[in-house]
Amino acid sequence: MAQKVVTTYVDDLTGEESSEIATHSILIDGAGVEIDLTDENYEKLLEILNPYLHAVGARRIRGGAKAKGKPKAPTGGTEDSSAIRAWAKTNGIEVSNRGRVPAAVREAYEKAR
Secondary structure, eight states, X not given: OOOOXXXXXXXXXXXXXXXXXXXXXXXXXXXXXEEEEEHHHHHHHHHHHHHHHTOTXXXXXXXXXXXXXXXXXXXXXXXXXHHHHHHHHHTTOOOOSSSOOOHHHHHHHHHHO
């Protein structure tokens, strides 16, 4: 019995079928996705991301490996987080009651002390 396998390439953004589709990996904050795009849609994505990818302080990473260097200092415990949350709410900064306190809020708290 003969079989014929047909592979159809579909742009994940538009749903358009094309033989000109490539898979691209995107990694943000350690979470990654793969997206299949036509060359045109990939160029549009790069155009949107260009200001961020070429920002003055941006640093290139290779192969999704974690950056090496000095380990980060601990950010504090729950007592520290509670104080930061209380300070943020007093100063009109929105912060959730649970989970991690955003780095920007922690930095603002430290500057205000």
